[in-house]
Amino acid sequence: MPPKLKTASVRKLYSQEDVLLDEALTLYFKSPKTYTGEDILELHLHGGTAIIQSVLNAIKRLHNPRNGINIRYAENGEFSRRAFINGRFDLTEIEGIREMIDAETESQRVAALSSLTGDTKKIFSEWREQIVKNVALLTTVIDFGEDHDIEEVAQLFDTVEQNMNTLSSEINTFLLKVLSSEVLMKGIKLILLGPPNAGKSSLLNYLANKEAAIVSDIAGTTRDVIDVPLDINGYKVIVGDTAGIRTTTNADKIEIEGIKRAKLKSLGGDLVLVVLPLEDNSYIDYTDLISHIKLLNDEGKEIIVVLNKQDLISNSKHTKNEIVESYSEKLMLPVENFHLVSCITGYGISELMCVLTDTFKAISLTETTDPIVISARAQDILKNDVIYSIEQFNIWREQDDVVLASESLKQAAEGIGKITGEAIGVEEVLGVVFSSFCIGK
Numbered sequence: 001m002p003p004k005l006k007t008a009s010v011r012k013l014y015s016q017e018d019v020l021l022d023e024a025l026t027l028y029f030k031s032p033k034t035y036t037g038e039d040i041l042e043l044h045l046h047g048g049t050a051i052i053q054s055v056l057n058a059i060k061r062l063h064n065p066r067n068g069i070n071i072r073y074a075e076n077g078e079f080s081r082r083a084f085i086n087g088r089f090d091l092t093e094i095e096g097i098r099e100m101i102d103a104e105t106e107s108q109r110v111a112a113l114s115s116l117t118g119d120t121k122k123i124f125s126e127w128r129e130q131i132v133k134n135v136a137l138l139t140t141v142i143d144f145g146e147d148h149d150i151e152e153v154a155q156l157f158d159t160v161e162q163n164m165n166t167l168s169s170e171i172n173t174f175l176l177k178v179l180s181s182e183v184l185m186k187g188i189k190l191i192l193l194g195p196p197n198a199g200k201s202s203l204l205n206y207l208a209n210k211e212a213a214i215v216s217d218i219a220g221t222t223r224d225v226i227d228v229p230l231d232i233n234g235y236k237v238i239v240g241d242t243a244g245i246r247t248t249t250n251a252d253k254i255e256i257e258g259i260k261r262a263k264l265k266s267l268g269g270d271l272v273l274v275v276l277p278l279e280d281n282s283y284i285d286y287t288d289l290i291s292h293i294k295l296l297n298d299e300g301k302e303i304i305v306v307l308n309k310q311d312l313i314s315n316s317k318h319t320k321n322e323i324v325e326s327y328s329e330k331l332m333l334p335v336e337n338f339h340l341v342s343c344i345t346g347y348g349i350s351e352l353m354c355v356l357t358d359t360f361k362a363i364s365l366t367e368t369t370d371p372i373v374i375s376a377r378a379q380d381i382l383k384n385d386v387i388y389s390i391e392q393f394n395i396w397r398e399q400d401d402v403v404l405a406s407e408s409l410k411q412a413a414e415g416i417g418k419i420t421g422e423a424i425g426v427e428e429v430l431g432v433v434f435s436s437f438c439i440g441k
Contacts, residue, residue, distance in 0.1 A: 131164075
């Protein structure tokens, strides 16, 4: 009995020798409403190596090219390739599927979802449609120029120029958002910086909820950069624990190299977490650290200062506000950049996590909208084909060369087509011309 459409059925599977292999759940899906756009039969077997292998062997023996029955193992990505060929997905959706598979955190999942669900495809389709409509406007000038006076032609040209400049600005804004969202997939680089024994490694262990770094009261325990990937409130974060920064008078060669690497690492970070100890630290020379923090600030780096060991100042004669103001003045940073915590009692950690999450949103430009991720291939095409072609259009527009200006816009539309896998044809342009514009012919 043939399988029923979209109905789960329990069926006995037999080999060609009439040997029972398994009693499996079968699901049949009819084209074109399937992943690949083709008929698909799913076999849900019992989980066992012998069962799976016996069923696969039985299927393999059905291979009979003479009778037109061709059976083989699918190649890497073949189901998605078939889905694209059969028009089920465009290239942006296919690439979104790959990003979704590779997603490790919630923010990465959300970023990949924009392509997978077709939101990105919709944006590209709208841009392509805008370009094609403007190509059609120029086509009316090329093909039917005698029906337009000079002033009308200039007005059409101006309209297209304004439309394309607006589109170019929109694409550049989109690329900026993509670039900021890209950090979600690679991981936000958070660098821990501070003097020895400030509690950097303790804070790392607290964030990681495990012993990720060695903790000791011996100055200079951390000699090299330790990178630890973490999931912090749905964001992939690469936390770099670095050597304590201090004057190198009493430091050995290894610690001096560690301090050098710590400074270099912080300059390449997306966010620098400066950890300072709230204790009698009059013996600590902050000159070198303050100088480096000033450099980071001048470079426009995001800086959050964590004042650790809050439990040691519970009986202090100074209020928390006075302490923060004192450090703010010393480091020349706003008071809102400072947060009191204790890695022993957990004081202030939850508040710090909220601050970090808000900062991650700001870094990735996801404060008000969901992140957008597209492939490096699509980014290159947008920059080197679409934006470039619009720039070329503006050059030819200045020279009043309507033919080359129109060709430039066609190349821009073809660039969008490279991203989605959709080509532009003459019939499409003419279809817009005759359906949307009054030519008078």
